[in-house]
Amino acid sequence: MNKKYEKLIAEYFGSELSEEKKAEIEKLMASGEIDLIDFKAMEQLHDELDMVAVPEPSPEMSNRFYQMLEEEKASTRSSSNINIVEKLNELFAAITMPKLAYAFVLLIVGAFIGSWVGNSNSELEELTTQMQAMREMMVVSMLEGASTTDRLRAVNISAELPTADEKAVRALLFTLSNDESTNVRVQAIETLKKWSEDERVREGLVNAIGVQESDIVIIALADAMIELGLERSKTEFENLMKERQLNVSVKEKLQNTIAAL
């Protein structure tokens, strides 16, 4: 029976009815031209559709996106003219990286031979400490590199360090405030979050808010502040909103963050 009025009923469910048409539909229901029982059953089903739940996507989805974006940016850059400074930096990175990698491999081989020959716990501990020191040195050195991919890799390596070394923390905080790549900065926040028990890290994260230009980094910092419950960051966000012309959605996000904190 309602087939004749299918467009009108669809407009009702799509909340696209004018006052005039609303009155028309009520009149049709009153006169029985629209089957009320059929209509109400459809309305109930329309409301019940809220029950269909969607699970959370995995963090891998976000990682894949940013990796793809980074690759696209790299290929765009390589196709455009690279200035001389960048060329020199790349050359420098090309010279230092293989050397560091070679040293790292030698150290691993040394550790293996050492454990095989000596089998002494103290020696192993010493070697483990040396390996960590080497890793930290690699991280600090790679963070100074010219290539975004290398710096991103450095931040990822630092995330695997068991403890927060002062040099690595300092380098990551410097990266968070100064790196030209948004993705490197966002990744640095993720790594620093893991060391949030360290007061230097918490203080550094809060202090980094004021120097950020990128909306994505500001949003990532806002999420981190909520996750870590760092109430003192409220002042930084308030200052940011006062001093800057922020994007509407970012402003909204910060207002929500302040309210949540």
Added chain:
Amino acid sequence: MMKVKDGDLDKLGLLFERYNRLLYSFFYKKTFQPEVSEDLVQSVFERMLKYRSTYSGSGAFTTWMFSIARNAHIDHYRKHKKHNEKEELDEERIVGSNPEFGEIDERTKRKRILELALARLEEDKKEVVILSRYEGLKYAEIAEIQGVTESAVKVRFFRAMKDLKGIAHTLSEEYSDE
């Protein structure tokens, strides 16, 4: 998106943060497959980058985005040639991972019936329901995405709801016998 088109690729990150869940929800309700939905979200953003020069900025960004999403979904099933098995797979997934109907409460039972009914709906009708009911798009926008008239979308929506009601009713009867 205009900034992405002009070469500021970092702005795509902002679009990702704003729309990735919306797109994921769109694909999940179409497929009920979390991994495939994630792949399709990635595919949409890859296509946005690839075809960024074609973005004119004249219509709503969401319309352009869902048009890309729709094509990504069609291409995915064309490529994997699983379209005929899809509904069966969706139903297996919804029913298979859950306890027997007799063991669950009424609300959960109703939820599963609605999910199964949605999975059984014809693709174009299902899409209209998802875009209108869940994503809040206007019929005119859906018409642009599906390449049909606004009037046709309204008819499609009404018939989708009618089919959904019928399927849900049949399923309720089937499961009340269990």
